[in-house]
Structures are given as C-alpha cells and as structure tokens.
Amino acid sequence: xxxxxxxxxxxxxxxxxxxxxxxxxxxxxxxxxxxxxxxxxxxxxxxxxxxxxxxxxxxxxxxxxxxxxxxxxx
Amino acid sequence: xxxxxxxxxxxxxxxxxxxxxxxxxxxxxxxxxxxxxxxxxxxxxxxxxxxxxxxxxxxxxxxxxxxxxxxxxxxxxxxxxxxxxxxxxxxxxxxxxxxxxxxxxxxxxxxxxxxxxxxxxxxxxxxxxxxxxx
Numbered sequence: 001x002x003x004x005x006x007x008x009x010x011x012x013x014x015x016x017x018x019x020x021x022x023x024x025x026x027x028x029x030x031x032x033x034x035x036x037x038x039x040x041x042x043x044x045x046x047x048x049x050x051x052x053x054x055x056x057x058x059x060x061x062x063x064x065x066x067x068x069x070x071x072x073x074x
Numbered sequence: 075x076x077x078x079x080x081x082x083x084x085x086x087x088x089x090x091x092x093x094x095x096x097x098x099x100x101x102x103x104x105x106x107x108x109x110x111x112x113x114x115x116x117x118x119x120x121x122x123x124x125x126x127x128x129x130x131x132x133x134x135x136x137x138x139x140x141x142x143x144x145x146x147x148x149x150x151x152x153x154x155x156x157x158x159x160x161x162x163x164x165x166x167x168x169x170x171x172x173x174x175x176x177x178x179x180x181x182x183x184x185x186x187x188x189x190x191x192x193x194x195x196x197x198x199x200x201x202x203x204x205x206x207x208x
Contacts, residue, residue: 044107045107046144047106047141047144047145048103048106048107050091050092050137050140050141050144051091051092051094051099051103051106051107052091052092052093052094052099052103053092053094053134053137054092054093054094054126054130054134055093055094055095056093056095056096056129058093058095058096059095059096059097060097061089061090061093061095061096062087062089062090062096062098062195063086063195063196065085065086065089065121065125065196066172066174068124068125068128068129069121069124069125069128070174
C-alpha cells in the first residue's frame with residue numbers, strides 16, 4: 001500500500017463521510033472504490049472501464065431500446 | 075496475422091456491453107475487449123444517448139458519449155440530406171417492417187461498406203443479408 005493525502009472541500013468531505021458511514025466503510029475505502037470505478041481494469045484497454053457501468057436489472061435491456069427511446073405504441 | 079474485418083456496431087451492441095444486467099453482456103464484453111475496426115451511425119449515437127438520458131440521467135448519457143470517444147477503433151458516420159434520401163428508399167422497400175431511421179442508416183452503411191458482420195441483436199439489421207454476430 002502507498003499512503004497519499006487527498007484534499008477535499010467541506011461539502012465533499014461531509015458527503016463522503018455520510019456515504020462511507022451508510023456503507024459501513026472508512027472514507028479511505030470509499031475513495032479506493034471510487035478510484036476503481038474510473039480506472040481501467042488491470043491489463044485491459046481504457047474503454048473496458050465502461051463495461052457494465054450500469055445495472056438495469058433487465059436481461060432484455062438491449063432488446064428494449066426502441067421502447068425506451070421512442071416509446072411504446074398506443 | 076489476418077487483418078480484422080470492419081464490423082458495424084448497432085445501439086444494442088453498445089447497450090449489451092454497458093449494461094451488466096443484459097443477457098448478452100458477457101459476450102459483448104469479450105468482443106469489445108479486443109475489437110476489430112468498428113463503424114456506426116450518428117443516429118445510433120443519438121439513440122444510445124437518448125436511452126441513457128431517459129432511463130437514467132444526463133451524467134450517464136454523457137458517460138456513454140465519453141465511452142464512444144475512448145473507443146479508438148470506432149468511426150461514426152454522419153447523417154445528412156443525402157443519407158436521408160438513401161434511407162427513405164430503403165424504408166419504402168421494407169415498408170412492412172418497423173425499421174427506425176437509425177436501423178435504416180445502419181443497413182445503408184453496411185451495404186456501402188460491404189460489411190461482413192453486424193454487432194447487433196436486432197434482427198432488422200440482418201434484413202439485407204449481413205449476419206448478426208449473436
């Protein structure tokens with residue numbers, strides 16, 4: 001592990017503290033998790049960090065694009 | 075080493091890759107990890123953006139655009155008056171099918187590029203004989 005310092009403004013710190021508490025983790029762990037979200041996975045091309053960046057809960061998500069974008073027929 | 079063949083990427087391919095809940099996600103995750111040259115329509119970009127905007131929020135819609143920017147193998151083809159004319163001809167030919175303008179532009183582009191494969195799960199994209207990757 002490498003130790004580093006991060007400066008946050010008051011508002012960000014308060015939000016981070018609240019979120020960490022809600023998740024039952026430290027602020028340091030919250031920052032580590034947030035970093036993992038934006039960094040590409042090891043050994044993977046940069047765009048792979050977007051793989052599965054949303055979780056709709058719908059296994060037919062890619063089939064229902066027209067319904068979401070254009071709406072369903074009346 | 076064999077040259078990779080250029081493929082057309084439709085909105086459904088992007089969504090399947092980006093949505094971890096989608097049943098095709100593992101397959102498209104594998105494809106996008108080592109993609110061939112890809113091309114798509116600017117209307118597909120608009121559809122994808124609209125999908126994230128309506129289903130989620132402006133932040134995620136922007137992330138979608140950012141993802142496309144970071145995909146170096148992707149070429150986005152513009153859509154103008156000439157393309158509209160070509161699409162109208164195609165839509166008239168397949169007037170019995172519910173084809174969107176984005177699908178029509180994809181079909182026109184695939185015809186012009188003599189594409190071997192289409193990255194899509196939408197059967198409309200195989201109307202002109204280009205096989206779908208799934």
